[in-house]
Amino acid sequence: MKNLSYIKAEIERILIKYFSRTRSPEEAESNINRVIQYSKVFGFLLSFPLIVIAVFKLLMILTPSLQNGMAGLSAGRISDSIPESLNNDPSRSLKTAENRIKNLEKAFSRYKNSQPYLVVNTTKNEFILHNRGIIVREGMCSTGSYILLDAGDEKKWKFETPKGLFRVQGKTESPVWKKPDWAFVEEGLPVPPSYSRLRYEYGVLGDYALSIGNGYLIHGTLYKRLLGMPVTHGCIRMDDEDLKAVFNTLRVGSKVYIY
Amino acid sequence: MKQTLDKIVNHFTENMGRYSVAYKWLVLLLSIFIIYYILIIMVLPVVNYRYIIPEEKPGRSKIYKHDFASYYSVDDSLLTESLVLANKEAFLLAGLEMAKDETIGLAIDLSDSTVSLMIQGISIHTSRITGYKCSRILLKSDPFLTTEYFSWPFVVKDYLSSVPKVPVIVKKAPKDSIEAASLPDPGQLEESQLYVSFQFKLDRKLNLKFEQDSISDQIKRKSIRKYRHQKKKEKKKLIRNAFIRAGEYEYTPEIRIKLNRDDALILFRAIPENAKVTVRLNPEY
Numbered sequence: 306m307k308n309l310s311y312i313k314a315e316i317e318r319i320l321i322k323y324f325s326r327t328r329s330p331e332e333a334e335s336n337i338n339r340v341i342q343y344s345k346v347f348g349f350l351l352s353f354p355l356i357v358i359a360v361f362k363l364l365m366i367l368t369p370s371l372q373n374g375m376a377g378l379s380a381g382r383i384s385d386s387i388p389e390s391l392n393n394d395p396s397r398s399l400k401t402a403e404n405r406i407k408n409l410e411k412a413f414s415r416y417k418n419s420q421p422y423l424v425v426n427t428t429k430n431e432f433i434l435h436n437r438g439i440i441v442r443e444g445m446c447s448t449g450s451y452i453l454l455d456a457g458d459e460k461k462w463k464f465e466t467p468k469g470l471f472r473v474q475g476k477t478e479s480p481v482w483k484k485p486d487w488a489f490v491e492e493g494l495p496v497p498p499s500y501s502r503l504r505y506e507y508g509v510l511g512d513y514a515l516s517i518g519n520g521y522l523i524h525g526t527l528y529k530r531l532l533g534m535p536v537t538h539g540c541i542r543m544d545d546e547d548l549k550a551v552f553n554t555l556r557v558g559s560k561v562y563i564y
Numbered sequence: 565m566k567q568t569l570d571k572i573v574n575h576f577t578e579n580m581g582r583y584s585v586a587y588k589w590l591v592l593l594l595s596i597f598i599i600y601y602i603l604i605i606m607v608l609p610v611v612n613y614r615y616i617i618p619e620e621k622p623g624r625s626k627i628y629k630h631d632f633a634s635y636y637s638v639d640d641s642l643l644t645e646s647l648v649l650a651n652k653e654a655f656l657l658a659g660l661e662m663a664k665d666e667t668i669g670l671a672i673d674l675s676d677s678t679v680s681l682m683i684q685g686i687s688i689h690t691s692r693i694t695g696y697k698c699s700r701i702l703l704k705s706d707p708f709l710t711t712e713y714f715s716w717p718f719v720v721k722d723y724l725s726s727v728p729k730v731p732v733i734v735k736k737a738p739k740d741s742i743e744a745a746s747l748p749d750p751g752q753l754e755e756s757q758l759y760v761s762f763q764f765k766l767d768r769k770l771n772l773k774f775e776q777d778s779i780s781d782q783i784k785r786k787s788i789r790k791y792r793h794q795k796k797k798e799k800k801k802l803i804r805n806a807f808i809r810a811g812e813y814e815y816t817p818e819i820r821i822k823l824n825r826d827d828a829l830i831l832f833r834a835i836p837e838n839a840k841v842t843v844r845l846n847p848e849y
Contacts, residue, residue, distance in 0.1 A: 343569075346576040349583065353590055360594065364601055365799065371602075372815060375610040376701035399642070402649040409656040416663050416685025424688045428830045451730060456737035463732065468834060470666045470683045490737045493744035562688045564668055564681050564834035 317341075422560040423523075423551060425541055427466050430533050432543070434551055442550045445533035447526065447542040448563075454487055462487040464538040471517040471561040476552060480514035480524060482506045487538065511545060513552040517561050523551060605806055609815035613701060615713035616768040647707050651675070654715035655844035659685070662717045662840040669717070669840040670831065672772070672821070674698075676844075679821065681834050689834070691827035694777040699817035702845060710845065717840040718766035724798065725762035725832060726791035731755065759788045760828040763795075766841060771818040774832070776825035819843065 320337050421436040427448040434442040449466035456462075484504045489496045497503045511525015526532070526542040536542075541563075543551065555561075576583060655673065662669040663685035671680045677693040702710060723729070738744035761775040779788070806813030823831070 339573075342573055342577055346573045349576070349580075349587070353587065356591075357594060360598060364598070364605075365796075365803070368605060368799075368803075371606045372610050373700045375607055376699060376704055376817075399645060399649065402646065402653060406649060406653050406656065409653065409660060412660055413656060413663070413685055418686055422686075426689065426830065428833050429826065451732050453732050453734045454737055455734055460737075465730065468836065469668060491744070493738035493740040493742070562683050562686065564683075564688055564830070 418560065420559060421554045421556070422562065423555060425466070425561065425563045427468065427535070427563060430535060432541070432547070432551075434554055436554055441554060442547060444544065444547045446544075446547070447528075447532050447537050448535055449537055449539045450535050454491055456490045460490070462490075462538075466537070466539050466541060466563060467519070467521065468563050471521075471563065473515050473555050473557050473559045473561060474518050475516040476555075476557060477514045477516070479512060480510040480522070482510050485520070511543075511548055513548050515552060515555060515561075523561070524548070605803060605813060609813050610701065613769075613815050613817070615705075615709060617712060618716055618768070621716045647711070650708060650711040651714075651844060654711040655842060657715045658717045658842035662842055665840060667836055667839060668834050669842070670835060671842045671844075672819070673844045674819075674846040679823065679827075679831060681831065689830060691823050691831065693821055693823060695822035697820040698845065699819070701815075701817045702819070713768075714843050714845065717842050718768055718770055720764045720835060720837070720839045720841060721767050722765040723762055724765075724791075724794060726787055726794075727755065727758050727760055727762070727829065727832065729833065755829075757787065759791065760825050760832070761788075761791055762828070762832045764835070764841070765816075769814060769816050770843075771816050772841065772843075773818055773820045774828050775820070775822055776828050777822040778825075 317337070320340060321333070417438070418435070419437055421434070421441075424433045424435065425446060425448065426432070430446055430448055432444060432446045433440055450464045452464045454462045454464070482505070484506060486496050509527060510522070514522045514524040516522055521539055521541075523541045523543065525545055525548045528536070528542075529544060532542065532544055655671075659671060659682070662671070662682060666684060668688075669682045671682050671687070672678075672693075673680070674693070674696055677696075679691045679693060680687040681689040759776065759779065761773075763774070764772040766772060802813065
């Protein structure tokens with residue numbers, strides 16, 4: 306309170322000093338009074354919205370930590386529960402729990418894959434080839450570029466490698482690429498009929514190709530310097546040696562995990 | 565203008581007494597509002613918070629006996645041992661349920677400090693958690709009920725992120741081969757400057773927040789601000805709704821996880837819509 310009156314007096318002193326410099330004493334005093342009156346009124350009018358805003362902001366900031374703090378209060382209230390058997394026969398109860406866990410682990414191990422499978426990471430453009438539970442090869446690959454090719458007339462193609470679990474549906478040596486429509490659209494060429502010879506290109510997919518469904522292939526590439534980058538139209542491109550290892554390890558029906 | 569101002573000021577000066585009373589009322593109303601806010605946003609939702617155990621969970625109501633007194637009659641070491649086992653069992657149960665799906669799921673093991681992408685029980689990518697924080701309610705609640713809560717997978721219902729889920733680049737098809745040759749390569753989205761943080765809103769009232777563990781100079785502050793602004797907007801919306809429909813506001817506990825930037829991005833991009841999530845809390849936390 307003492308400080309407040311000191312500040313008030315100090316402001317008054319500064320105002321008097323300022324107004325006395327330029328005007329007559331009477332005029333200066335009247336101006337000072339007006340300034341004081343104005344500041345009182347507008348201070349009064351502005352203080353409430355300012356308080357409201359400050360309170361809102363403070364509540365918003367404090368909400369998560371206060372809610373977290375409140376959690377301690379409710380902890381005891383959430384219905385308390387305990388395995389019934391733990392009270393009656395504790396050692397037996399623990400043994401039963403251990404047995405249940407063993408059974409669950411057994412059930413879980415059925416999912417473990419001893420068969421060969423391939424894992425492809427589309428964010429890092431890397432692959433890992435597994436066989437009999439161990440990693441047999443890992444390296445770089447290229448996956449979908451995420452380019453959306455817009456040809457107007459509602460014709461759009463998104464070059465994205467699908468994610469999830471796939472199975473090898475077919476294996477081909479010396480594959481021939483049958484160019485889809487987008488390959489012509491992308492190059493600004495007229496799209497030939499589906500039986501046209503123009504659609505077939507030889508040697509661009511490398512020595513092997515593994516189909517994983519919906520037209521997506523794991524194949525080789527002529528653009529080896531782009532391996533490790535997302536540049537394909539959705540297929541998975543690999544280096545010749547890596548592709549050979551994948552082709553020889555995976556069988557039709559083998560799993561391919563893409564994420 | 566000056567006259568109008570003078571008029572207003574004079575009016576207020578003359579009626580200052582009356583306005584002071586009104587002011588006091590407003591302050592009183594504000595105080596009531598603060599108390600109301602604290603009650604409906606901070607206290608009641610937390611106190612009324614209940615774990616949602618899904619109907620389809622087998623043995624849902626049979627596993628545990630609800631008996632407050634017996635809780636304290638068990639030896640401490642036995643209780644701890646039993647809890648560790650219950651925790652492990654819950655994680656395995658949820659994992660088995662998640663393994664039935666052929667889609668990518670997320671297994672978060674806070675005991676092991678790992679987050680794994682799983683498909684049909686196979687871990688296809690594992691990342692190390694560099695730091696985490698759980699809402700207190702998950703740690704302070706009845707531990708056996710908490711394990712039951714986590715013994716069934718959650719489902720991702722919505723997300724909020726600082727990076728695009730699918731980094732699409734639109735390319736107009738060229739009219740002819742001459743235009744195709746002259747078109748520049750659209751390249752890739754420059755993402756190294758983006759701050760990676762995302763939030764999965766799960767069913768059964770739980771939020772998972774992931775963020776990169778360190779912010780390098782490369783990261784654009786703008787991307788951080790944009791994401792924070794998004795989160796703030798969301799929070800404001802929640803609170804506004806809480807006022808409009810008092811009592812409908814639901815408290816949602818959260819688990820905040822810090823990961824290496826690359827891992828965070830991999831996880832975010834890999835998780836599909838309606839993905840399943842399993843969580844194992846650290847019983848020693």
